[in-house]
Every structure is written in C-alpha cells, then in structure tokens.
Amino acid sequence: MSYKTGMRTMLTTIVLTFGFVLLLVPLLPACNSGSSAGRQDAGGLDATLLPADSGLESQVTVLETLDIFPFNDDLAPGQPTVDIAFYITELGPLTWAELASNITRAKRILSEAGVSIRVTSALRISVPASWQSLDPDEVTMPTTPEFVTSDLYAHLNELQTRVTLRNEAIFEAITSYFPVQASGVTAENTIHVITLNEAPIAYYDWDGSEWSYQTAPTGGLSFPPYAYADRIPAGIRGVITLSFQQAPFFPETRVLSHEIGHKIINVSHEGVGVCPAFAANGPELMLYGDGENIPSTEAGRWHRERLLLSPFLYTLEQGVAMFQDRYQNGGVYRDEVYGNYIVSPICPPETK
Secondary structure (H helix, E strand, O other), X not given: OOHHXXXXXXXXXXXXXXXXXXXXXXXXXOOOXXXXXXXXXXXXXXXXXXXXXXXXXXXXXXXXXXXXXHHOXXXXXXXXXXXXXXXXXXOOOOOHHHHHHHHHHHHHHHHHOOOEEEEEEEEEEEOOHHHHEOOOOEOOOOOOOOHHHOOHHHHHHHHOOEOOHHHHHHHHHHHOOOOOOOOOOOHHXXXXXXXXXXXXXXXXXXXXXXXXXXXXXXXXXXXXXXXXXXXXXXXXOOEEEEOOOOOXXXXXXXXXXXXXXXXXXXXXXXXXXXXXXXXXXXXXXXXXXXXXXXXXXXXXXXXXXXXXXXXXXEEXXXXXXXXXXXXXXXXXXXXXXXXXXXXXXXXXXXXX
C-alpha cells in the first residue's frame, strides 16, 4: 500500500484505532526522559512549564474507586504479567460497565499467548471539560517522499513525534492518582488507559509534489515505543487513550486488545504476509478486523516472541514484581531488547 493510498483510506473511514501517531521495567531504560523544557506548542502552555510542575493534579477529582476484583480472580501464578490501570472520565465516551467486555477479551487474548493482565486499579474521575479534547501530537515534516514505502519503522524517526506540553501535563495529572502497589510496580511500569472524547493523530500527506499537514480523530491511541522512542516522558509511556467516537475498523470489544498490542508487542499494523503499514487488514490481532491471533516465528513477524520480551512484563518473586527486560534504544522497533526478533528488510519491495 502506498503512503498516499493508506492515508486516504484512513480519512474516508474517519475514525482510527491507531498505534502510531499520524499513527516497561522497574524503571524504564536510562535515556532521554522526553523533558519538554524549552519547547512551545499549540496547547498554550508556557514553554518552560514541565508537566510534573504544572499543578494540574488539583483539577482531577476521584469520584469513585471501581470494583476490579472480578478481573483478577483467574491470574495464573508464575505467568508473566502486565499491570493496567483505568481512568474513566465523567464526561468521556464510555462507562466502566461498557469497558468490561474489552477487558475480558484482552485478558483472554493475552492469556492464550502466555501473558496475564492484572487490573491494578480503576477510578472514575472528573476532569475539566477542555481535557476531553487532546491536541494532535507534534510531528516534523518527513524528508523522504517514499516515507513508508521502503521501511516504515526507520522513517518514523523522521517525524520526531512528541506529545504536546498540554497533553503531557494532562496525562501526568491523571496518572498521578495511580495508587501505590504492594508489589512494587510503579506508575512507570504500568499501562494507563484513559477514556477521552477526542485524541487526534497528526501526520503529513504526500500528494506527489509536496507535504501537507493533516489531523484525524482516533478510536484508540497507544503512543507506542516504536514511534515515540525516548521522546515521551518515562512516566507516561504507558498511556493509552480510548475514544470510541464512531465505529472503528474493528469491533469495539477488540479495541483495547489491539492498542495494548501496539504497546507491548511494539509493532504497527502488520501480520502474517502483511508488511507494516498505517492501515492493513487481516486475521491477526495487530491488523484491522476481528482477529485475535498473536503469531510466532519470523513468518508471524515474531509477535509472540516480542510480546514475551516486553519491558512492561514482570513475574512475582515472594510478592515482589521482577522486571527482567529494559529498552536499550528507547523502544524503537529494532531495540536491542528484542535480539533477533525483528524482520529485516522490513518489507521486501516485491510485496508492495
């Protein structure tokens, strides 16, 4: 699929469930924290204002602590586990009850691949109405017109994708309410699912002669390491937004599973015989459709192998969470943490 064709397809569908913006370990890897100092963005925040110092936490009100126990009564002892915290906003697109089918399906899909999901907390919260609409991320104009037609993951670095200062501050404020865990799992090690009405993507469209800046809404946005690397602050690397504004490319009950896949398998839309793309259909979890399969081996693009190496996964030893893997290169597709579990060349020309 050409870059232009892929983008047109997405725009005509209107709502995306996109991992990439256009689209972890006891402590996340020692790397650039993604500090926003000295930046100015369209969100209207002072360029010197770091999210951790924004004071926005006071604008978040916890309305209710929701019951999570039904989701954790089947955890497999000794199985690699990923912790997920939920923040259901009062004016957001769905309720805790409506999200239950997403959680149940995600638990089953990952369990079949050898990974447990532990719901650590679920809070119903009130936030300012303006927070329901996030800013599109900051992206840089690409330098190569071929962009995604030769090597999607290599060219993603051209965008230098970042969340805006305003979005950082909002995410920092909401996740500051993550409760202390007896296991030692911290907010930085946790996936944080936040329901918000609008979380748009930003990208550049190539018309054959020039680039044009575009934005589009999403049904889910995972801020995956392969796209953001170390340009996102460690404390919010686990954030996923769910919007559900309109019917996405696949059933709503699979949206959460798919977005978690972007985060912990750390790949774009790809599958067996399907090269990484901005939009692609197929029977696997990481493609559009209703698929649940997480394939293994090189033919399956090493998805299951990469999943089991995710720095978000831990095992419990005497009640203490032990994380065995750390990103070595910010979490890019070819991060050293994955060893040989990469597919190179990413997409042979004959498959285009």
